[in-house]
Amino acid sequence: MPSFTPEAVRSLRAADTDLRLAALERFAAAPTPSPHEELWRYSRIAELSLDRYSPGSLTTTVNGAEAVLGTDVLDDELELDLFGDLNRAFMSAVVLRVPRGKVLDAPVVVTHTLATDGVACFPRLVIDAGEDSEITVIERFVSDDSVTGLIAPVLRVRAAQAARVTYLSVNELGSRVWQIANQQSEGMRDSTTLLSTVALGGDYARVRTHARLTGQGGSTRQVALYFADGTQTHDFRTTQEHIAPKTSSDLLFKGAVNDSSRSVYTGLIKIGPEARGTVAFQTNRNLTLSDGAWAESVPNLEIETNDVKCSHASTVGPIDEEQRFYLESRGIQPDIAERLVVLGFFDEVLAQLPVGGLAAELRERISAKLHTAVVPDKVTA
């Protein structure tokens, strides 16, 4: 039974039904994605059967956004993949429009909870930050292990001149949920954006992020912490695109894989012909915590001008034997030594995230994935 039909779109009775139908047409016309395409290399897209899901919705709560709720979903976006089109057709959007000069002191927290079994959901979050404004947004995706589902979220960030946008998505999904996310940001002159992710949940969870710098002096950072166990797969695909001169970007992705889980990081630094005086860094580090786990790291550079400073680094490997020995030589049991090293490994990332009060909870979830019986008790918290 085909679920993703024009009738299903019309039944939403949205004001922008024409745009939604056009997006659905693009989706229908797109070839079936395959891991043979570069975009889906190392992914589990071949396992996805859309027929198993019908369009549905999440329970979404928004806190701290009263002053900035808007309606314009910014349709001038770059090409997304077909899940971006499907999202446009069936989306339910939260739009945050920060007026010029406004600074939000407290973070906006958007929480999506998946409670219905077998549905596909398409949340869209738009952060449109006006000139010299400032906003922090935390978007949480939550479900328990009993439900199956597909979540294909879209994030769209626009930071106007000198705006500061900090975004964190937290994947706390159950072990039977698929996530295929598309994130895009545009940074204008002298703007600052941080797009960050903590990925702990999901069966297959993918986040594709494209950060563009279109105004001189703009800077953007991408930071992620991911930890897969069981048979999970975490899949990240990032682009740092420098279009304007004197722009800077930085990326730090740190992940761990346990049991027979997998992770993939594919990152591109793309520096256009006009982007003179640009600085771009990219670092991806992975810990493999069991023999059956697998992590892949694929950094790429595409540079079309000479005047740039650029570097990338990536590592995949087990816990350092020397670190383990050092801690064990203090009388610490191997599983606790491992937990200390892994939490320490992630600390560098956690310190850069707007996690606030979430930090302790995240540390506990990370510890739980190490399958050690001991509850962490960090004295320096």
Place this chain on the structure above:
Amino acid sequence: MTTLKISGLHASVAGKTILNGIDLEVSSGQVHAVMGPNGAGKSTLSAVVMGKPGYTVSSGSVTLDGVDMLALPTWQRAQAGLHLVMQYPTEVPGVAVVDVLAEAFAARGRSTDDIRAQLSVEAARINFDETFLARSLNVDLSGGEKKRNETLQLAMLQPKIAILDELDSGLDIDALRDCSRRVEAATNEDGLGVLVITHYSRLLKELKPDVVHILVKGRIVSSGGPELVDVLERDGYAAFEGDQVDPASSALDDLFGMPSSRN
């Protein structure tokens, strides 16, 4: 009274034999120094006693009060009362010494309630800046700070027998004095037994060993009182590089034009 007993210890790394039969006994309150040239096997000895991965023991034994240490994993050797102060303390990003000590206390069933107060006291005793207590272990620390950090852990964990692997490498005179005085206090006040491994005699001017052993090519070729250090100062290791000869007879051999190495 605790005794660490090393008997006939043979060990290799990557198929290469490094220790060729070590016999040593260190008891509570004693300071034993093991001196030797580069490549003699000094660091291998400390690594094997503590159970560092990558070393193979082919024969011999290491016991602590009769308990076979070689049969235990590293963490249980530490809990039994052994402690290793490392020559090059490992950097562990994101892990603070206070967290390590809290876990090490918990693992021993010791209360962590006033661990911060104890740390402050111990840090002050060796002039260790307290701001380092919450920083990543050994990351961006100077040589002296690293060794103070090692000494701090030794003081906090109160082992029975400590092996100091080149405590004197990479630190300045002040740090050397602070660290060795703290170790000396542990020896005098708490009966800590110490096996100090070093290349140079300057540490031994601070730590004042009861017994000095000369390690050459994986074997202890001479043992004696502190006066052995003076022989070394005068003649260097060359005097000991024959096969298990005692330096006095070696000197006699030299006098009579005999070859200094036998066998």
